Amino acid sequence: MTLPEDLLVVDGLTVRFGGLTALRDVRLGVGAGTVVGVIGPNGAGKTTLFNVVCGFVRPQAGRVLWRGEPLVRHRPERLAGLGIVRTLQGLGLFAGLTVLENVMTGASRHARTGLLPALAGAGRSARDEADLADRARETLRELGIDDLAARLPGVLPYGVRKRVALARALAADPELLLLDEPASGLSAAELAELGSLIRSLKQRMAVVLVEHHMDLVMDVCDRVVVLNFGEVIAAGTPGDIQADPRVAEAYLGDPAVEAPGA
């Protein structure tokens, strides 16, 4: 379901890879200050949906509207400038940059010169860099990892590196945050912290959460959309989804993945 005031509207998306239909006529809306979960068994089309929103994959049909305007031929590297930021399953941290510098690359959408040119010394503005560092430090503090600012990400445990990747996304101060499996590989304590953090983000941004960890999804999402074989088979509140027999049935074929309400 979509509403006129939705920030992001996915309208009738169809994506085919050769003979395989990865998404078929998918519709959903994301309102400001809401957390929308996108769930479904392996291969359901969740990552493809993110890839279309980000401009990595062009759909065969349908469109994506951002603040009421169609995103046409948009490119992933321009997304942050529009106010949309995505975290990747693979983290994508720069191994040669410190934690602080990695987070500064996220904050750089607010700087007059980009951070990477600035770090390379091209067009550097001392004030820009100081502003970026301040913003990055503030975000690291918010996530409780400011003491790691000078470390290289490679030496840190996986759960902490995930937090650095999240800090980099938050430092961009997006209006829409796309989270791709943020819970994978986290300990129970880290999961609980992630849940509180996502809930607290709603005051400043909308969130779309692709996640297999059902406790987290049901805990933090206002609405949940369920994909199966590229089609939306259910959408509603976490309670609606947990009680929907079509959803339980979809997960029966995928015992590797935790089912909602299991």
Ligand SMILES: Nc1ncnc2c1ncn2[C@@H]1O[C@H](COP(=O)(O)OP(=O)(O)OP(=O)(O)O)[C@@H](O)[C@H]1O
């Ligand atoms: N670039 C591609 N070329 C061909 N097929 C693809 C491509 N990307 C995805 N697919 C196929 O499209 C379908 C949907 O894949 P997608 O990765 O979007 O699913 P998913 O729901 O994210 O799965 P998972 O939970 O395993 O991450 C799958 O059958 C997948 O093999």
